[in-house]
Amino acid sequence: MRSEADLESRVSRIKEILWELVEADEDERARILRAVREESPELADEVESLWRFDQDQASVPNQGRFAPGSRVGPFEIVEKLGSGGMGHVYLARQETPVRRRVALKVVRWGLDTAQVLVRFEGERQALAMMDHPAIAKVFDAGHTEDGRPYFVMEHVDGQPVTAYCDRTRLALPDRLRLFVRICAGVQHAHQKGVIHRDLKPSNILVEEIDGIPSPKIIDFGVAKALTGKLVEHATLTGVGVLVGTPDYMSPEQARLGGSD
Incomplete structure (x- = not known):
């Protein structure tokens, strides 16, 4: 029979794993679950059961999702572009005061916990601080009718940088010129006092503008301020908590030190 301390430790470990799954893409989730099963088959069974339940809840029709033609504030939803750890991203249309297509990101229904809301607000604030051609611009922000925060940014009709380079046989x-443009965007963020912490091909999209490849850095969901905090109620990342994507993270992140 487990002691109360053992139970608390196990619950804490399960929460930690579930949070990693929320932030990971499909391939990374599979890797995480394999590692957990090697650690403890019993723990893996619990985690997988909870994860399936969460996904079943999230897949209920119309639960927190927006159909084409529906409106979020002044924006009309065109189609869903994809989902990330914290939210869904939609292609939307703005008619006034200017006509343009935008990307609208909203917190996933049921994931509006204090931690997720702080990270989402941190991403909004980080992007709002940026003013560089290699970083996606924020245009607007607000809350849905059910109270979930969203923000609107420029729509980047591009491919992950590696896929673009391979497809065009650049x-x-x-490729080096493209890399320099990306580095300039990263440097701009650093000059604004923000570290991205999850730079990887899927977070660097490339679209062609007048025949020239133009990179855009997106997804500042785990960004960190070099001084102070991005939002008032932000908490420090704990020692031993993995932040980012293992295959692309910096040595400092991989060492699991006190990164904040």
């Missing part, structure tokens, strides 16, 4: 000199 020559080495052109």
Whole structure:
């Protein structure tokens, strides 16, 4: 029979794993679950059961999702572009005061916990601080009718940087020029006092503007301020908590030190 301390430790471990699953993409989730099963088959069974339940709840029709033609504030939903750890991203249309297509990101229904809301607000604030051609711009922000926060940014009709380079067979000199533009965007964020912490191909999209590849850095969901906090109620990332994507993270992140 487990002691109360053992139960608390197990619950804490399960929460930690579930949070990693929420933030990971599909391939990374599979890797995490394999590692947990190697650690403890019993623990893996519990985690997988809870994860399936969460996904079943999230898949209930119309539960917190927006159908084409529905409105979020002044924006009309066109289609769903994808989902991330914290939210869904939609292609939307704005008619006034200007006509344009935008990307609208909203917190997933049922995931509006204090921790998720703080991170989502941190991403909004981080992007709002940026003013660089290699970083997606924020246009607007607000709350849905059911109280979930959203923000609206420029729609980047591009591909992950590696996929773009492979598809276009971009020559080495052109790849280096593209890399320099990406580095300039990262440097701009650093000059604004923000570290992205999850730079990877899927978070660097490339679209062609007048025939020239133009990179856009997106998804500042786990960004960190170098000084102070991005939002008032932000908490420090705990020692031993993995932040980012293992295959692409910096040595400092991979060492699981006190990154904040």
